[in-house]
Amino acid sequence: MAQNHDFERAFGFVLHEAARLLSKRFDQKARAIGLTRAQCSVLFRLSMQEGMNQARLAELMEMEPISLARLLDRMEQAGWVERRADPADKRAYRLYMTAKAKPVLERMLAVGLETRGEALAGISQADRDRMIDLLIQVRRNLSERGGEPQPRDVAGVRA
Amino acid sequence: MAQNHDFERAFGFVLHEAARLLSKRFDQKARAIGLTRAQCSVLFRLSMQEGMNQARLAELMEMEPISLARLLDRMEQAGWVERRADPADKRAYRLYMTAKAKPVLERMLAVGLETRGEALAGISQADRDRMIDLLIQVRRNLSERGGEPQPRDVAGVRA
DNA sequence: TGCCGATCATAAGCCTGCTTATTAGACTGC
DNA sequence: GCAGTCTAATAAGCAGGCTTATGATCGGCA
Numbered sequence: 558m559a560q561n562h563d564f565e566r567a568f569g570f571v572l573h574e575a576a577r578l579l580s581k582r583f584d585q586k587a588r589a590i591g592l593t594r595a596q597c598s599v600l601f602r603l604s605m606q607e608g609m610n611q612a613r614l615a616e617l618m619e620m621e622p623i624s625l626a627r628l629l630d631r632m633e634q635a636g637w638v639e640r641r642a643d644p645a646d647k648r649a650y651r652l653y654m655t656a657k658a659k660p661v662l663e664r665m666l667a668v669g670l671e672t673r674g675e676a677l678a679g680i681s682q683a684d685r686d687r688m689i690d691l692l693i694q695v696r697r698n699l700s701e702r703g704g705e706p707q708p709r710d711v712a713g714v715r716a
Numbered sequence: 717m718a719q720n721h722d723f724e725r726a727f728g729f730v731l732h733e734a735a736r737l738l739s740k741r742f743d744q745k746a747r748a749i750g751l752t753r754a755q756c757s758v759l760f761r762l763s764m765q766e767g768m769n770q771a772r773l774a775e776l777m778e779m780e781p782i783s784l785a786r787l788l789d790r791m792e793q794a795g796w797v798e799r800r801a802d803p804a805d806k807r808a809y810r811l812y813m814t815a816k817a818k819p820v821l822e823r824m825l826a827v828g829l830e831t832r833g834e835a836l837a838g839i840s841q842a843d844r845d846r847m848i849d850l851l852i853q854v855r856r857n858l859s860e861r862g863g864e865p866q867p868r869d870v871a872g873v874r875a
Numbered sequence: 876t877g878c879c880g881a882t883c884a885t886a887a888g889c890c891t892g893c894t895t896a897t898t899a900g901a902c903t904g905c
Numbered sequence: 906g907c908a909g910t911c912t913a914a915t916a917a918g919c920a921g922g923c924t925t926a927t928g929a930t931c932g933g934c935a
Contacts, residue, residue: 568832568844569738570757571851574778576735578858579728581923584890588924595891598729612913619733624892626915631890648900648913673727678857684850685727691839691847692730698837699737740893743920747894754921771883783922785885790920807883807930 572695575676583672590664596632597665599625603638603654604662610649619700731854734835742831749823755791756824758784762797762813763821769808778859 583594592600602617603609609617615625629652632638637658640650677685742753751759761776762768768776774784788811791797796817799809836844 566848566852567760567828568836568848568851569742569753569828571848571855572731572735572738573753575851575855575858576731577922578778578855579731580891582858583728584923593890594728594732601726610913619737620891621893622913623894623915626913628891630915643913646901646913648898650914669726669728676854676857677727680850680853684846687843688847688850689725689727689730691843692727692734693725694839695835696730696734696737698835699734699741736892739921743893752920769883779921780923781883782885782924785883787921789885802883805883805931807928809884 579676586668590661595628600658603652607653608651738835745827749820754787759817762811766812767810769810
């Protein structure tokens with residue numbers, strides 16, 4: 558059936574399932590080092606730039622600050638990251654990796670590469686590049702920040 | 717920095733963030749009808765074929781049976797789906813939409829189209845088709861079923 | 876018939892992430 | 906200096922999804 562065909566190709570479902578399966582595979586591999594995909598994502602970003610506050614990191618990760626706060630709670634508890642009071646802003650913390658985290662960066666990278674290799678098997682470099690460009694466009698289209706200011710014509714509805 | 721460039725283009729992060737943002741947007745729009753993206757996914761599949769058991773539906777949705785069971789708990793509670801005992805197998809249930817669910821199918825479709833439109837804005841039809849083909853390939857690569865039997869050469873590492 | 880492995884569904888416990896709402900501090904303008 | 910607003914972080918409560926483990930049933934095979 559044409560409907561069935563459309564269904565199997567439904568963009569949202571396919572995108573979501575691909576992302577979920579990739580996370581699952583990454584988590585299976587990364588369990589040996591005691592980290593999850595989301596936690597690795599934090600550590601990777603901190604490895605690029607330490608000292609960000611939570612709001613900034615949440616923005617980079619395209620997630621809500623509260624979601625990141627919970628994630629950081631677990632990571633701090635497990636000794637991967639450290640919150641240091643921001644001397645210039647009593648509300649904020651600055652985020653740093655711990656000494657424990659630095660040695661595992663390479664293993665995280667290896668897990669990432671291996672997982673990506675499985676996910677992209679049989680896809681040419683040109684197609685990989687193209688797919689990533691397109692996904693970046695999708696992300697940009699859906700991002701709150703950076704896009705148009707979201708008209709949200711719900712006038713009359715109080716938040 | 718080249719490293720930074722690689723980072724922003726990291727396949728796993730981009731894929732995950734795009735999928736999450738799309739889910740979020742869908743959920744925001746679908747809240748008015750009292751359904752989530754995952755629940756809509758179930759209803760869409762049941763609208764194509766009712767009477768499946770949970771194991772079969774979980775397989776179609778590329779998820780673990782227990783995850784689906786929980787999802788169905790909430791949906792049954794909310795009156796969207798019905799579990800009927802399978803006369804031929806006392807372990808299994810057969811899944812059906814309720815009368816309440818059928819009238820909202822069209823609204824779900826509309827929400828899906830609208831959300832997809834936002835996500836794919838500025839992307840040509842050819843590129844959309846290509847991206848979906850590539851995502852389907854990724855999903856197939858990562859699927860437990862249908863793929864190769866997963867060598868799992870982690871010998872030596874204990875989980 | 877009876878055993879034994881496979882299969883269907885589920886329980887417990889956890890991580891990720893969101894919405895909504897709150898507290899504390901920063902900032903802007905008068 | 907201070908009121909009003911904005912911002913950083915968090916609390917409460919929930920949905921979605923996974924791993925690991927269990928109970929029940931099915932089915933093949935001796």
